[in-house]
Amino acid sequence: MIGSSPATDISVTSGSHTDTGLRRSVNEDALLADYPVFIVADGMGGHEAGDRAAAAVVEEFRALVGREDLRPEDVAATVERAHAAVSTIAAGTTRGAGSTLTGVVAVRQHDIPHWLVVNVGDSRVYRLLSERLEQLTIDHSVAQEMVDAGQLTREQMATYEGRNVITRAMGGEGSRADFWLLPIVTGERIVVCSDGLTGEITDEALRAGLMMGGSPAQTAHSLVGQALSHGGRDNISTIVLDVVAGGIHPRLEDTTGGFVHSESVTSTIEVATARSSRRRTTHG
């Protein structure tokens, strides 16, 4: 899939793959990879409510496909609509329903093309730029809170027994989204994925897979295949996209290898209505 914007000449190539995995009977993940929207939703809930919740999130974002003039507020409004749609589904169930939401949407800010990174829950967005992999989102999970408190290392997150407990979800009371605004950079490779990927492969394996030279579609397939070969205990969804042209050019300080967490290099912006309460939600 190639999307291009005449106004900005942003050119993006993307590929995606989703798999039920080896242990679950239903794929409750949903994804949308169609310029300017690249999102993953990981649904949770009994009796097929999880996949309906994730599908509802994707359906709200489908209205933004093909739009060249999006502003951060448009995305924030879509997040609100998606939250309302999932809440409606949840209200019709006995066990409740919810979904994560993560991804990037191309928007214009001060007439410069940016990615608006959005996150609710523990699905993730990563960026590979000049061999350096960084996680652009911060999980809303008990495990992340333990890492922040120094009670768990980042390496222990993937195997921690309470790793599925998230602290924010679409459709839940704690649904406030995090947003980050980043200039689109020519040459960057962005990954949007559910925890079925990051629960099975390490950041270093992810980085290596992204650097093998495959197309976005080949790379998305190959990463999902790696997660399956590591056990495939959850639904696995992966979007890979390359910015081929039209973005800014990377700064010199962005060109070192390795992995960094995003807090120091991105800034959080407030574009959504805050909801202060929190509820812990378990998903798989």
Ligand SMILES: [Mn+2]
């Ligand atoms: Mn999952």
